[in-house]
Amino acid sequence: MSEQDRKRWDERYLNDPGGAEPTPILERYWPLAPMGRAVDIACGNGRNSFFLAEKGFMVDAVDISTVATERLVGRHPNIRVHCQDLDSWTIPAEHYSLVLNVRFLDRRLFPMILNGLKPGGVLIFEAFIGREKADYCLEPNELRRAFSDLRIVYYEEKRLARRHADRFEQTASLVAIKGDG
Numbered sequence: 580m581s582e583q584d585r586k587r588w589d590e591r592y593l594n595d596p597g598g599a600e601p602t603p604i605l606e607r608y609w610p611l612a613p614m615g616r617a618v619d620i621a622c623g624n625g626r627n628s629f630f631l632a633e634k635g636f637m638v639d640a641v642d643i644s645t646v647a648t649e650r651l652v653g654r655h656p657n658i659r660v661h662c663q664d665l666d667s668w669t670i671p672a673e674h675y676s677l678v679l680n681v682r683f684l685d686r687r688l689f690p691m692i693l694n695g696l697k698p699g700g701v702l703i704f705e706a707f708i709g710r711e712k713a714d715y716c717l718e719p720n721e722l723r724r725a726f727s728d729l730r731i732v733y734y735e736e737k738r739l740a741r742r743h744a745d746r747f748e749q750t751a752s753l754v755a756i757k758g759d760g
């Protein structure tokens with residue numbers, strides 16, 4: 580299954596390298612995170628990893644696509660690239676000041692994301708809500724429930740433009756902070 584994912588995404592990146600602009604929720608909320616280590620889960624072409632590296636974070640950029648990760652290697656001294664299947668990735672405990680997860684969903688990672696944040700660390704998570712229940716998309720309010728142990732500073736569900744809306748209906752966006760005690 581994951582080998583198929585890799586091929587599919589490699590083909591996609593060969594045909595379309597994707598944009599360089601960081602995602603707006605990151606541009607807006609990154610200053611809440613204490614400076615330190617960040618992880619960009621399913622980093623793709625690294626647009627968000629690069630943004631964080633420029634701000635001074637040491638970034639672990641993780642993605643299954645060989646094409647995308649090879650292009651990212653050597654682009655910034657603060658980025659450590661991991662060509663990895665996230666199905667078998669583990670997040671060390673209390674390790675990251677910032678965890679970023681954009682347009683990717685693996686529920687297996689949820690407890691590790693919670694645990695992997697340092698006290699005071701920030702989670703920025705944005706993913707799609709599906710038209711129907713499916714493994715690859717969220718349900719309404721699911722993100723808010725999954726990370727209710729954190730202090731949620733922003734949560735929004737937004738309807739997608741029609742051209743994206745064959746499988747997906749909305750995006751869910753969450754910004755949350757791990758308590759200090």
Ligand SMILES: C[S@@+](CC[C@H](N)C(=O)[O-])C[C@H]1O[C@@H](n2cnc3c(N)ncnc32)[C@H](O)[C@@H]1O
Pocket residue numbers: 581584588602620621622623624625626627641642643644647663664665666680681682683
């Ligand atoms: C829609 S892209 C989002 C990329 C990036 N987060 C962004 O916002 O630009 C989804 C990414 O998930 C990666 N991906 C899919 N399945 C994966 C897996 N099992 N392990 C690691 N990465 C995976 C793909 O290679 C792709 O880069």
